[in-house]
Amino acid sequence: MALTVRFVVLLALGIVPVVLAGDAAWWMLLGWVALVAALAGLDAALAGSPRALALERRLPDRVRLGEPVVSTLVLSNIGSRRVRATVRDGWPPSAGLVGDNRARVMVPPGEGRRIETTLVPWRRGDRTSEAVTVRSTGLLGLAARQATLAAPGRLRVLPPFRSRKHLPSRLARLRELDGATPVAIRGRGTEFDSLREYVDGDDVRSIDWRATARRNDPAVPGAQRLMVRTWRPERDRRIVIVADASRTAAARIADEPRLDTAFEASLLLAALAGHAGDRVDFLAWDRRARARVHGVTGPKLTVRLVDAMAGVEAELIEADWAGLPAQVRSLTASRSLVVVLTPLDSPGASRGLLAMLPQLARDHLVLVASVLDPALATASADREDVAAVYRAAAAERALLDHDRLAAAVRRLGGDVVAAAPADLPPALADRYLALKAAGRL
Amino acid sequence: MSPTTAAARPAEAVSPTFAASLRRRRVWIGLAALLVVAAVGLFAVQGGSRPEGVPLGADNAAPAGARALVEVLRDHGVEVVPVDSLDDALTAAEARESTVLLHDVGLVLDDERRERLAEVDADLVVVDPTVGALADLAPGVRLAGTADGPLQDAGCEFSPAVQAGELPDGLATLSLDAEAEAEADGWTTCFADADDRAAVATMLGSDGRRSVVPSTELFANESIDRDGSAALAIGMLGAHERLVWYQPGLDDADAAAAPTTSELAPDWVSPVVILLIVTTVAAAIVAGRRFGPLVVEPLPVEVPAAETSLGRARLYERSGGRTHALDQLRMGAIGRLAGLLRLGRRATVAEVVGSAAAATGRAPAEIEALLVARAPQSDTEFAELARAIDALEAEVRRATRPDDVRRSTAPRPDPNPSQEDRR
Numbered sequence: 094m095a096l097t098v099r100f101v102v103l104l105a106l107g108i109v110p111v112v113l114a115g116d117a118a119w120w121m122l123l124g125w126v127a128l129v130a131a132l133a134g135l136d137a138a139l140a141g142s143p144r145a146l147a148l149e150r151r152l153p154d155r156v157r158l159g160e161p162v163v164s165t166l167v168l169s170n171i172g173s174r175r176v177r178a179t180v181r182d183g184w185p186p187s188a189g190l191v192g193d194n195r196a197r198v199m200v201p202p203g204e205g206r207r208i209e210t211t212l213v214p215w216r217r218g219d220r221t222s223e224a225v226t227v228r229s230t231g232l233l234g235l236a237a238r239q240a241t242l243a244a245p246g247r248l249r250v251l252p253p254f255r256s257r258k259h260l261p262s263r264l265a266r267l268r269e270l271d272g273a274t275p276v277a278i279r280g281r282g283t284e285f286d287s288l289r290e291y292v293d294g295d296d297v298r299s300i301d302w303r304a305t306a307r308r309n310d311p312a313v314p315g316a317q318r319l320m321v322r323t324w325r326p327e328r329d330r331r332i333v334i335v336a337d338a339s340r341t342a343a344a345r346i347a348d349e350p351r352l353d354t355a356f357e358a359s360l361l362l363a364a365l366a367g368h369a370g371d372r373v374d375f376l377a378w379d380r381r382a383r384a385r386v387h388g389v390t391g392p393k394l395t396v397r398l399v400d401a402m403a404g405v406e407a408e409l410i411e412a413d414w415a416g417l418p419a420q421v422r423s424l425t426a427s428r429s430l431v432v433v434l435t436p437l438d439s440p441g442a443s444r445g446l447l448a449m450l451p452q453l454a455r456d457h458l459v460l461v462a463s464v465l466d467p468a469l470a471t472a473s474a475d476r477e478d479v480a481a482v483y484r485a486a487a488a489e490r491a492l493l494d495h496d497r498l499a500a501a502v503r504r505l506g507g508d509v510v511a512a513a514p515a516d517l518p519p520a521l522a523d524r525y526l527a528l529k530a531a532g533r534l
Numbered sequence: 535m536s537p538t539t540a541a542a543r544p545a546e547a548v549s550p551t552f553a554a555s556l557r558r559r560r561v562w563i564g565l566a567a568l569l570v571v572a573a574v575g576l577f578a579v580q581g582g583s584r585p586e587g588v589p590l591g592a593d594n595a596a597p598a599g600a601r602a603l604v605e606v607l608r609d610h611g612v613e614v615v616p617v618d619s620l621d622d623a624l625t626a627a628e629a630r631e632s633t634v635l636l637h638d639v640g641l642v643l644d645d646e647r648r649e650r651l652a653e654v655d656a657d658l659v660v661v662d663p664t665v666g667a668l669a670d671l672a673p674g675v676r677l678a679g680t681a682d683g684p685l686q687d688a689g690c691e692f693s694p695a696v697q698a699g700e701l702p703d704g705l706a707t708l709s710l711d712a713e714a715e716a717e718a719d720g721w722t723t724c725f726a727d728a729d730d731r732a733a734v735a736t737m738l739g740s741d742g743r744r745s746v747v748p749s750t751e752l753f754a755n756e757s758i759d760r761d762g763s764a765a766l767a768i769g770m771l772g773a774h775e776r777l778v779w780y781q782p783g784l785d786d787a788d789a790a791a792a793p794t795t796s797e798l799a800p801d802w803v804s805p806v807v808i809l810l811i812v813t814t815v816a817a818a819i820v821a822g823r824r825f826g827p828l829v830v831e832p833l834p835v836e837v838p839a840a841e842t843s844l845g846r847a848r849l850y851e852r853s854g855g856r857t858h859a860l861d862q863l864r865m866g867a868i869g870r871l872a873g874l875l876r877l878g879r880r881a882t883v884a885e886v887v888g889s890a891a892a893a894t895g896r897a898p899a900e901i902e903a904l905l906v907a908r909a910p911q912s913d914t915e916f917a918e919l920a921r922a923i924d925a926l927e928a929e930v931r932r933a934t935r936p937d938d939v940r941r942s943t944a945p946r947p948d949p950n951p952s953q954e955d956r957r
Contacts, residue, residue, distance in 0.1 A: 226826025242545035486859035487847035
């Protein structure tokens with residue numbers, strides 16, 4: 094039961110008869126209020142029951158963050174009376190409902206009506222709507238019957254993967270690596286790809302003399318052309334990406350939580366490595382595996398990754414790095430590139446990581462990818478006034494801490510990539526390409 | 535807008551029906567109803583029956599009431615009849631030999647009624663009259679303000695006044711009209727002061743004695759025991775076996791009387807006000823009705839990253855850790871200078887100072903003071919040193935890379951030295 098604005102207006106209109114009634118004003122007042130109340134009661138009683146509606150939702154399962162999706166709600170009237178209703182779908186604000194969340198429909202008995210709304214979610218993860226509220230107004234529009242009907246709906250909002258814009262250029266460089274240039278040195282694990290003519294700048298050690306001897310220069314009879322062997326990068330290497338989902342990942346840098354930056358970087362790296370023929374495993378880790386993708390290859394990899402990442406938010410707990418080597422062991426037995434996406438902020442917070450690192454670095458190639466706050470660099474150069482200089486000193490201190498930690502990681506056998514949020518995904522991809530070109534995977 | 539083949543099963547309702555919500559709140563509804571019933575009952579039992587606080591009310595035991603006087607009179611065998619309408623007063627007074635006390639609290643008596651009362655066949659005592667009442671009931675008698683001091687001498691033949699002997703000070707007074715009209719009618723005054731202003735005026739007429747007492751203090755509970763007040767009151771009011779205690783009420787008011795605010799306003803004003811209140815309440819209910827349950831927005835944890843650094847800056851500032859803060863800037867600068875001067879990561883401070891001096895042509899001692907030795911004594915000096923270190927850095931940069939015009943913001947050593955170089 095709910096009253097409407099029209100009810101209030103009708104009640105207020107009672108002023109006219111009350112004034113005109115003269116001596117009987119009190120009785121007119123009583124009579125008017127009783128009349129309006131009775132009309133409202135009758136109106137509500139005769140309104141079509143919102144409980145006689147059957148609901149059906151049509152909604153895509155997944156959408157990328159920031160992209161629109163159309164949510165359809167079908168109301169079927171299985172009662173005997175016409176339902177004139179205002180309908181509100183119980184989406185949370187972050188589902189990003191476009192326009193007004195009040196739809197007016199009229200459903201005659203035995204028929205159905207469709208309500209279409211556009212959602213542009215602005216937060217990652219599962220957005221759910223538990224119920225739909227229907228307010229069925231009576232014929233006179235004085236009163237309404239209201240009911241909240243269960244209509245569970247779920248929309249999984251995937252990480253946006255904005256860094257995919259960097260993918261084409263990195264793929265191009267990957268193809269350059271692939272047998273086109275002899276940048277790869279000879280050595281353990283390299284694979285012969287093809288022979289081609291020597292050009293200036295090629296390593297003289299990669300000249301294949303036997304092939305050169307067999308090859309006559311068509312332009313100059315009797316002369317030989319120098320041939321070089323090229324090597325293609327190894328395939329089927331293993332990459333384990335570990336995203337730190339603990340409290341340090343909750344920090345917001347350049348208006349993006351570190352965790353989201355980590356996901357962007359992971360997605361770009363996974364897409365690139367997938368094209369390069371390497372196998373990628375993913376782990377979101379704090380004290381336990383919050384998300385895990387293992388043994389997926391091909392185009393399904395990105396889909397599985399974004400799906401796994403969608404529901405992961407940073408939690409205010411400290412990461413348990415000691416448990417990580419065992420997790421990595423369970424994902425892969427062979428030597429892998431382990432990319433750990435975690436900030437190198439302060440010696441205190443990174444102690445657990447540093448303690449675990451030698452153990453991991455013994456079996457694997459470890460790369461620590463850390464988000465640097467660009468605000469620190471700006472602050473460290475600010476000499477505006479005394480307070481700014483103090484801020485500059487503190488920022489300098491934070492940068493020194495980072496440098497010190499990066500040096501410690503390198504000493505312990507790992508490697509470091511550090512960049513601002515927007516630059517970290519391409520920087521990580523570049524480092525991967527460099528490692529691949531160097532045959533270090 | 536198309537018919538659909540949705541499931542024929544109605545959606546399960548999460549919210550309770552109207553009846554169910556009533557049932558669920560039945561305890562509270564019951565309690566509220568009980569409260570209302572109790573309030574109405576209490577009002578009916580108590581509020582309706584007590585004319586609270588009427589001055590000189592016969593039943594009023596409050597300081598301004600006159601119950602003390604009434605009780606004493608009753609003890610003396612006087613039948614006291616409180617009435618609130620003229621008709622009742624006249625009926626009661628004319629049945630037996632009576633005294634009528636008139637105290638027009640609400641100023642409701644009009645001229646016509648006062649004239650009818652003036653002709654009553656009984657003694658009449660008028661307490662605290664208005665100018666209009668005096669003109670009708672005691673022509674020639676005027677109100678004369680407040681007496682200056684105690685009134686000690688009755689100065690008249692009126693026996694209650696003689697018995698009273700003395701009256702308290704501060705009483706309202708009367709005076710007789712100089713035109714002598716009053717004296718011609720036989721009015722005399724008692725307890726007159728030096729200016730002929732008296733506390734009581736009285737006259738024995740054809741219908742009975744007429745007395746005027748302008749002050750209520752002589753009868754009120756709180757002040758009747760002062761001096762001869764009680765004697766005067768009892769003497770005046772207890773002369774006959776019946777006392778009609780007449781305080782004109784609503785029945786005596788009519789259109790001719792002075793209209794009150796509620797009489798001036800049209801009949802519909804109060805109902806309209808009530809209607810507006812009801813409308814406001816209805817509007818509040820309409821506006822307050824929630825369209826379904828609240829939806830919870832699960833908020834992720836988010837920490838502003840710069841907090842730590844800002845907090846540390848404030849700590850430096852508050853604790854005056856200038857040297858410590860400057861050391862951070864110096865360490866950063868030395869690291870960058872080492873990179874600019876191609877000294878490598880392991881270069882000592884002395885090497886950096888020496889190379890910087892060589893590159894810029896400054897004295898090594900000056901550079902060492904800047905990078906190591908000088909301890910700032912004040913915030914101003916601290917800021918100056920910080921700027922001087924910046925200037926040194928820029929100078930070294932110009933000296934080592936003349937083509938590089940980018941300023942000193944942050945060409946920090948590349949945080950990602952490429953692994954390719956290491957092979």
